[in-house]
Amino acid sequence: xxxxxxxxxRIKSVKNVAQITRAMEMxxxxxxxxxxxxxxxxxxxxxxxxxxxxxxxxxAVGGARKGTLLEQRENVRRVGLxxxxxxxxxxxxxxxxxxxxSARFILDQRAMGREVDVFTYGKKGRDFINRTGYxxxxxxxxxxxxxxxxxxxxxxxxxxxxxESGRYDELYxxxxxxxxxxxQRAALKQLAPVDSAEAASSSRSDFTYEPSQEDVLxxxxxxxxxxxxxxxxxxxxxxxxxxxxxxxxxxxxxxxxLVQDLTLSFNKARQAAITKEVSEIASGAAALxx
Amino acid sequence: MPMHLEIVTAERVVLSEEVDQVNAPTRDxxxxxxxxxxxLMTILQPGxxxxxxxxxxxxxxxxxxxxxxxxxxVTILADTVERADEIDEERALRSRVVAEERLKIxxxxxxxxxxxxxxxxxxxxxxxxQMKNIxxx
Numbered sequence: 001x002x003x004x005x006x007x008x009x010r011i012k013s014v015k016n017v018a019q020i021t022r023a024m025e026m027x028x029x030x031x032x033x034x035x036x037x038x039x040x041x042x043x044x045x046x047x048x049x050x051x052x053x054x055x056x057x058x059x060a061v062g063g064a065r066k067g068t069l070l071e072q073r074e075n076v077r078r079v080g081l082x083x084x085x086x087x088x089x090x091x092x093x094x095x096x097x098x099x100x101x102s103a104r105f106i107l108d109q110r111a112m113g114r115e116v117d118v119f120t121y122g123k124k125g126r127d128f129i130n131r132t133g134y135x136x137x138x139x140x141x142x143x144x145x146x147x148x149x150x151x152x153x154x155x156x157x158x159x160x161x162x163x164e165s166g167r168y169d170e171l172y173x174x175x176x177x178x179x180x181x182x183x184q185r186a187a188l189k190q191l192a193p194v195d196s197a198e199a200a201s202s203s204r205s206d207f208t209y210e211p212s213q214e215d216v217l218x219x220x221x222x223x224x225x226x227x228x229x230x231x232x233x234x235x236x237x238x239x240x241x242x243x244x245x246x247x248x249x250x251x252x253x254x255x256x257x258l259v260q261d262l263t264l265s266f267n268k269a270r271q272a273a274i275t276k277e278v279s280e281i282a283s284g285a286a287a288l289x290x
Numbered sequence: 291m292p293m294h295l296e297i298v299t300a301e302r303v304v305l306s307e308e309v310d311q312v313n314a315p316t317r318d319x320x321x322x323x324x325x326x327x328x329x330l331m332t333i334l335q336p337g338x339x340x341x342x343x344x345x346x347x348x349x350x351x352x353x354x355x356x357x358x359x360x361x362x363x364v365t366i367l368a369d370t371v372e373r374a375d376e377i378d379e380e381r382a383l384r385s386r387v388v389a390e391e392r393l394k395i396x397x398x399x400x401x402x403x404x405x406x407x408x409x410x411x412x413x414x415x416x417x418x419x420q421m422k423n424i425x426x427x
Contacts, residue, residue: 045298045299045367052367161400
C-alpha cells in the first residue's frame with residue numbers, strides 16, 4: 001500500500017483537477033446557452049430563404065436550372081466536402097464522431113470513383129485532413145463563439161464557386177447537429193445541387209420579380225447555401241459547448257469519486273500505521289517486562 | 291392602415307414592427323412601399339433603407355439582400371443592416387481604411403470580391419451615418 005504522504009499528495013492533485021473541470025463546466029454551460037440562442041435566432045433567415053427558393057423553382061425547370069446551384073449533373077467526378085469541427089477538444093466523443101463520419105463519407109465517395117476535395121472549419125478537422133493526407137482545398141480556424149456570417153464567408157464562397165465553375169459536381173456538409181444538451185449527432189447534408197423539393201413549393205405567379213425571376217433566383221441560391229453553412233457552424237458551436245459541459249461534469253464527478261476512494265485508502269493507511277506503532281510499543285513494553 | 295415590416299439577417303431578426311412606409315434601395319432604383327402595394331420580390335443593393343412610422347424617419351444602412359412585399363407584409367432579408375444612429379462614425383472610417391488596404395493587397399478574385407463588398411458596405415455606412423448628422427436639428 002502506498003504511503004499516507006503519497007496518498008495525501010494524490011488527493012490534493014485530484015482535488016485541483018476537479019476544481020478546474022468544475023470551472024470549465026460552468027463556463028461551458030453559460031456559453032452553451034448563448035450559442036443555443038444564436039442557433040435559434042438564425043433560423044428565420046434560413047427558413048425564409050427556403051420558402052423563397054420553393055416559390056422560385058416551381059417554374060424553373062430544365063434549362064433554367066443550368067449554371068445555377070440547382071443543376072443536377074449526371075457524371076459526378078469530383079465532390080466538395082465541408083467539415084465543421086470545433087477548434088478545441090475536451091468535449092467527449094463529439095469530434096471523433098464528426099471525423100469518423102467524414103472518413104466514411106470520403107471512402108464511400110472514392111469507392112464510387114469520385115475525387116473528394118475537403119474544406120474545413122475548425123482546427124480539429126484541418127489537423128485530421130492534414131494527418132490523413134487528403135486534399136485540403138480550404139480551411140478556416142479560430143471561428144470564435146459567435147461569428148457573423150461575413151466572418152465565415154471566405155471558405156463558403158470558394159466551395160460554392162467551385163460548384164458553379166464545374167470543378168465540383170456536388171457539395172456536401174458534415175457537422176455536429178445540435179439536437180439537445182445531451183444529444184449531438186454527426187450529420188451529413190447535401191448543399192448542392194440545392195434540393196428544391198425540400199422547400200414548400202407554392203407557385204406565386206402574381207408576384208412581380210425585379211429585375212426578373214431568374215436574377216432573383218441567381219442571387220438567392222448562393223446566399224441560401226452560405227446560410228446553411230453558417231447555420232451548421234452555429235450548431236457546431238452549440239454542440240461543442242453542450243458536449244464540453246457534459247464531459248466536464250462527468251470528469252468532475254469521477255474526480256470526486258476518486259477523492260473518496262483515495263481518502264478511504266488514506267484513512268486505512270493511517271490506521272495501519274497507528275496499529276503498527278501501537279503494536280511495536282506494546283511488544284517493546286512486553287519485551288522489557290520480561 | 292399600417293403594414294408589418296420584418297428585417298431578418300442571417301444572424302437574427304433585427305426588427306419586426308408596424309410601419310407606415312418603407313423606402314428601399316433596389317437594383318433598379320429606390321422604391322417606396324406603402325400599404326397594399328402589389329406583391330413584389332426584388333433585389334436590394336447597398337444603400338439607405340428608410341422606415342417611416344408616425345411621421346418619424348428611421349434610416350438604416352443595408353448592404354444588400356432581398357425585399358418581399360405581400361399583402362401589407364414586407365420582409366427584408368438583409369445581408370447586413372444597421373440603424374444609422376448605431377453606426378460609430380469613427381469606427382466606420384477606420385473600417386473603410388482597412389477595407390481599402392485589403393483591396394490593395396488582394397491577390398485572388400475571391401479576396402478581391404470580399405474586399406470590394408466590404409468597402410462598398412463601409413461607404414454606405416458612412417454615408418448613412420453622415421446623413422443622420424445633417425438631419426438632426
